[in-house]
Amino acid sequence: MDNTGSPEKPPNVSELPPVDDIPVALRDTPIVNRRYRVKPVVLISGLVGLGAIAFIAGLLIGNPAPKPKVASSPQSSQSSTGSQTPADNLLGHLPYKEAPASELQPIAGGGSFKLRKAAAKKYNAMVAAARADGVILVTISGFRSIAEQQPLFFDVKAERGQDAKERAEVSAPPGYSEHHTGYAVDIGDGNAPATNLNPKFENTAAFKWLQKNAPRFSFEMSFPRDNVQGVNYEPWHWRFVGDTQSLETFYKAKNLVVKSPEPKEGATPASPIKK
Numbered sequence: 001m002d003n004t005g006s007p008e009k010p011p012n013v014s015e016l017p018p019v020d021d022i023p024v025a026l027r028d029t030p031i032v033n034r035r036y037r038v039k040p041v042v043l044i045s046g047l048v049g050l051g052a053i054a055f056i057a058g059l060l061i062g063n064p065a066p067k068p069k070v071a072s073s074p075q076s077s078q079s080s081t082g083s084q085t086p087a088d089n090l091l092g093h094l095p096y097k098e099a100p101a102s103e104l105q106p107i108a109g110g111g112s113f114k115l116r117k118a119a120a121k122k123y124n125a126m127v128a129a130a131r132a133d134g135v136i137l138v139t140i141s142g143f144r145s146i147a148e149q150q151p152l153f154f155d156v157k158a159e160r161g162q163d164a165k166e167r168a169e170v171s172a173p174p175g176y177s178e179h180h181t182g183y184a185v186d187i188g189d190g191n192a193p194a195t196n197l198n199p200k201f202e203n204t205a206a207f208k209w210l211q212k213n214a215p216r217f218s219f220e221m222s223f224p225r226d227n228v229q230g231v232n233y234e235p236w237h238w239r240f241v242g243d244t245q246s247l248e249t250f251y252k253a254k255n256l257v258v259k260s261p262e263p264k265e266g267a268t269p270a271s272p273i274k275k
């Protein structure tokens, strides 16, 4: 996928396993699908049953049934309200504005990739710190324009004969990739290029180092395994959340969802839906 921001420097695509080559950012698509997975009647009976249990428990204990706890982590925010997704999503993906060119600057890790200045500074420091620990972080993709996303979505879709929904499960439509923001970066291990853009990246020294140290540089994995958003696991895809603007970029829309009215099922907390 996130294969490459710049056409002249393809990562080791040839060695890549079946993972789609454009694992792009938000794959919330399953959330849309989930709406129809459970039959309404079953759902309602289940909720009524749970509500009754909660009510009785409340009487016995003398306390009201627990209120749904809104998680502080945005990762869990979307599914905390069940099937809701922001109104402006497209096939489950959230819209992102393209970073202005004046805000971008080249980053370390090889290639001609760029990130926004604040993110680039921290990213470069992170690459250097890893290097000092004997770990080689390789940049696979950084900022990507909406125009560059166009062929990654539509041309590949046509080549593979995929319909739009199918394509959206593994790639964000143009305008809907975290890479547009200039805050997201795909990282590989210089000693294990075969794991580039592959879930097996989680077994590399680079990933283990990132897990332990990335927070010190304000980077976080966008889509950890089994994230409550239901987004596919992308251990190579990290985003900067070290200033207000980046926080707003990634958290604001989802926080709006959290603030929406709680489910009408009374006191029954909606159980998180996991993939």
Ligand SMILES: [Zn+2]
Binding pocket: 001, 002, 023, 024, 025, 141, 179, 184, 185, 186, 236, 237, 238
């Ligand atoms: Zn990515």
